[in-house]
Every structure is written in C-alpha cells, then in structure tokens.
Amino acid sequence: MLFVRTSLRNLSLFVVALYGVELLDELIYGLHGAALPYLRDEFTLTYTQIGLLTTLPGLLGLGFDPVIGLLGDTRHRRALVVGGITVTLLGLLTMGAASAYGWVLWASCALFVASGAYVNLSQATLIDRDPARAEQTMARWTLLGSIGVTAAPLLLTLVFSSAWRSAYFLAALIAALFLAALIRQRFDRHNGAHDEPAAPRVLLRQLLSALRQRTLLKWLLLTELADLMLDKLLEVTGLYFRDVVGVSLAGASAAVAVSTIAGLIGGVVIVPVLERMPGLRLLRLSALIVLIAYVTMLIAPGVGLKYALIALVSFATAGWYAILRAKCFEALPGQSGTMIAVTSLANLSSLFVPVLIGGVADAAGLEVAMWILALGPVALIIGLR
Template sequence: MSHHRLFFRAASSALLLIALSIELIDELVDGASGAAWPSIRSELSLSYLEVGLLLGLPTLLSILVEPAMGLLADAGWRRRLILGGGSAFTAALALLAAAGGFWPLLAAWALFYPASGAFVTLTQAALMDADPGRREQNMARWALAGSLGNFAGPLMMGLFVSAGAGWRPVFVLLALVSALALLAAWRAPALLGPSGPQTETASLRALWQDGLDAARSALRRADVRGALLLLECANLLLDVLRAFLALYLVDAAGSGPAEAALAVAIFTGAGLLGDALAVRVLERVAGARYVWWSALAAALVFAAFLLVPSVTAKLILLAALGPLTSGWYAVLQARLYGLLPERSGTAVALGTLGSALGAGVPVLLGLLAQRLGLEAAMWLLLLGPLALLLGLQRAAREAAR
C-alpha cells in the first residue's frame, strides 16, 4: 500500500474519531439537559412559560442562523466556523453551569444552539467530504454515537442529582470534555478543510451571493427536493412518534403513566440497538435497498401496533419497530450529501430549512388529534414509511434510466 493511501486512511480514521466524539458530546448535552429541567426549574424558580421560552427561542435562533453558516462553509469558511463554533459551544456549557436565573440561562442557550450548528453539523459535513465512498457507513456510525449520547446523558444527570451533586457539575464536566474535542479538531486543521483561496480575495457579500445562488440551483433539482422530503417523512416514525407515544398509550390505548414511560424507554433502547446493527448491515447491503425493505416491514409493524388492543402486545411491537427505523436518517442524509458532492454546506443549509418546515408536523398532528382523536391522527404517521417506499422506488427507476 502506498504512503499516500496510508495517510488518507489514517486521516479519515482520525476525522471519524473526532467527528463521532463531537456528536457524542452534543447528544450527551441534549439528553442531560432534558433530564435536568425539573432540577433547574426548581432551583431557579422558573415558570413554565420561562421554560418554554428557554426551549423555543434558542431553537428558532438556530434555525435562522444555521443555513447561513452552511452556505459560508462552502465559501471556504468551514474551518473557521467549526473552531469558532466549538469555542462558543464550550463557553455556553460553562455559562449554563454558572447561570443563576432566567436571563443568564437564555443567553447561554442562545449561544449554545447556533454554536452546536457550527461545531457539530459542519463537522458532519467535513466527515462526509473526507470519504465520499463511505458516506452511508460513516453516517450510521454518527447516528450510533448520537443515540449513545442521548441514552447516556439522562443516566449521567440522574447519577449526579441522586448523589446530591446537582445538575451544575454535569455541565462543567461536559464543558471540559468539549474543550478536549475542540483541541483535537484544532490540532488536525487539514481534516476540517482549508480556509479556501477565494475567502481572501472575495468580499463577504460576494461569497454570500454565491452561496445563495448555489442553494437556489440545488432547490430547482427534483432529486434534491425529493431527498429533503424523504428525510422529513422518515422522521414521522422517529422523533414525531416518540413525541406522541406516551400520550397515545395513556389517552388512546388505556395504559397507565408508568407503562407509557416504559414504552418510551423500550422504543429508545430498541432504536439504540438498531443503530448498532445498522453499522454492520450497511457494510454489506446498499443503503437504499436496506431502507426500502425496512420501511415495508415498519409499515406493517406500526399498523399492527395501532390495531392490537393489548398494551403488552403494543410494547412488543415497539421493540420490533425501533430497529426497523434505525438507519433511515443515516442513509437518507448520506444520500442528500451525495447529491451535492461539492456543496456539503449547502446540504446542511437545505437540511436545516427542511427541518424547520418539518417542525410544523407535530402542530398539524395535534390539530388533527383535537378534531378527530389521537388514535385516528396516529394513523397519519404511516405516511412516513409509505413515502419512503414510493420515493426510493421512483429514485431507483430514474437512476436506471
């Protein structure tokens, strides 16, 4: 094997390790913060309105800022944005640990969310660019790292709180770990992409206009629009189902709150197992084929989940559904990057806009549940796997032509 190929493999492995560490930390923060809200609200005497603002306003700010960062990343600013975002990410965690009231918390979260977009999402783009032939496999590893973080974060927070240490040391620890990940990224500048020669000569306005033109051009393509749509459709049996699962079991299926909580834990744990299996499966099976067959099986299992009256049977079917939906995000997100091989930042920007539109789905589902009942509204989630079946089949026919 030549020295060049050995260097490329070592560089790709190093970037993979750095990228997975950054994603793991981000999801540890997400899981830990979700579990910390009762303690934070009690200690700082926050109202439910203030908690809602703390959760909603930073998310809105991130949605507004992330597309611009994606476009600037393609203009040669990726390394600067990743390292700057990592610095802000670490600082925000330290501010969270020290916050003494609503306004300091709001400032910390308002810094954290856009910083996460720069540090985490653009690192994902760098990973996709580093080894185009293994996008699906590396995205599967990315999804597994995220699932591990989301699973371990609440456990870590629970251990600290139950030991009497409180929620603040968890964010201090995460800030320290984040600083280590940032140092690793900074020491591997070539892996994050050069600043780009045009950055030094072109004005920011010209670079921004170039990015906007590229985004408009990408959106004119039917395959790109289809890829964005499929990502949001896949989410119907992922985050949207998880959000409504406990409510459905209590209000429509007649279970108790404890059983509903168990169902969420089963679905999350089964998804984590599925993410681990997807890493191995995608080494052997083409991603589109894997998603098509798993979508077919998921549609049948979810329909059975809605039809069976027994809560125990529903829990068993949830345990089967979790692994079936694993790998969807990895394959579909890798497909979007593959459609825009020289514009990974544009893929990030368009993906953020698609997610912003997809944020209206829970609202629509809630409105339908209000009018038709939650049980009837849940059947609409079947549109997710059905759209994957039709969309991937159509894409395969077009590719064959």
C-alpha cells in the same frame, strides 16, 4: 517513515474527534432534557418559560443555520467549527454557573446556534473525506448520537444525582478536549476550501441552484416524511400509551424507554449491515416492515403486543436517517455545506407537524392523529419504487 506515522496518528485523531462531536452534541441535548426538572424547581420556571428554552433557540437556528452552511463551503469551515465548539464551551459553563433564568435562556440559545456550526460541519467534513461511504459514515454518526442521548439521563441520575450543575461542567470539560483536538486540524476536502472568500450574492446563487436540484429535493422530502416515524413518533409515544392505551405514567415512560433502547440496538446492528447490504434495499424492506408493525400496533388490543411493536418499529427505523442523509449529501457532491443550508430550510416544515398532530388530536382524538405518522413508511414505499 516517522512523518507517515505522525500523519496517520493525526488523521486518526481528526476522524475520532469529528465523530465524537456528535456524541458530545447529543450528550448535551439529553442532559438538557434530563436537567429540566431541576432547572424548573431551582428557578421556579413556568411552562411557558420552559417552552421558550426550546422555541427561541429553534427560531434563531432558522436564521443562522443556512448562513453557516453556505459559509461552510468556503475557506472558513475550520473557523466555524472551532468557533462553534468555543461558544459551546462557554454556553455549558454559563449553564452550570447560571444564577437566573436569563442566563439559562442565553446559554440555551448559544448552545443551539453553535451546534449548527460545529456539529453540522463536522458531519459534512466526515462525508467529504470519503463520499463513497456516506451511508456507513452516517450510520456510525447516528449510533454515536444515540449513545450520547441515552447516556445523558443515566449520567445525571446515577453519577451526579441532584448536582445537575456538575454535569454541565463535565460536558464543558469534554468540549474543551474536542476544541484542543480540532483547533489545528485542516478542513480542506470540500469545494471552495482554497478559494478566495465568495461574495454574498455568489453564496445566494449557490443556494438557489441547489434548491433547483430535483434529486436533492426528493431526498429532502423523503427525509422529512421519514421523520414522522423517528422523532415525531418518539415525541408522542408516551402520550399514546398513557392516553390511548391507558397505561400508568410509569408505563408510558417505560414505552419511551423501550423505544429508545430498541433504536439504540438497531443503530448498533445497522453499522455492519450496511457493509453487506445496499442502503436503498434496506430502506425498502424496513419501510414495509415498519408500516405493517405500526398499523398493527394501532389496531392491536393487547398492551404487551403494543410494547413489542413499538420496539420493532424503533429497531427497524434505526438506519433511516443515516441512509437518507447520505443520499442528500450524494446529490451535491463536494458541496456538503450547501446541502446543510438547504436542509436547514427544509426543516422549517417539521415545525408545523406537532401543531397538525395536536390539532387533529384535539378534534378527533390522539388515536386518530396517530395515523398521520403512517405517512412516513408509506412515503418511502412509494418514493423508492
């Protein structure tokens, strides 16, 4: 009986730690965004240098993430997760102690690449533990991420004020706690967990086989298109309200805050809803609501109405990523690492979306470019028939 109680306690710690990884990752992401003004002032950074803090890590991730995903379907998953958290801990300490821009850039690259190991593979491990409840698992995962990214700027503003380095040291302490919680856990629910290390050509063959899975490609395409109403819309919300609607800078920031808070509330609501409603049914219903609300927002004249509609869009899309990501995992049962590898390749297409929107906005105006984002709900309505 004592052994059973100990096993259950360890199991609970394992699951909590895996979920907490997403909270930590988004806390770091939100902290980095909130700390940028402090970094710029302290190191006298140019906009090009600031942009490089995102661009260079992203390019490195394109090379590392597929390899990490494929290795995640081998016996090396635990080593990748533990190694990723260790590098994250070192990256956070480096960021907090940085004395020059070069150290900040190195830490940014280390944090981004490391997250591809410990975050993605922690998510995959949660899915492998209970594949039948992938949607519910992803809903909880997404909610914790929303809490993390929302809490970061509040933490920096209310607790540490201008002491941005202390915030990074606190994040490093949290990373150390997760490292201690996961370092002795077993990651053995996936295919290949007990096999001998596979040759590179075998892993490549596995990746190519996954790329031929039509069901997986369908869900990947829908996930990428749905993101037009998720991250891509959030990225231009402030600009839209400032340049098209004509509100003040404070009003534009308020629009982003309204969208973020509405999405967080939606994330809270979606967890119990998915216990009662099939995910695909929810997607179909919400896609129609979002299309109507978004088009109305673009053509409605009232500023107050636009604020209400951007909140409705963000609230209604709260479950999209969770459901679509779960469907991707379901398309490759037991091969969650390979699915992550394929997803990382598919993410390459999303790098060109901001350029496309920017090009159309320069040529015809942002109010015209915003219509491109409507392809998100349209794709779901058509693809889920």
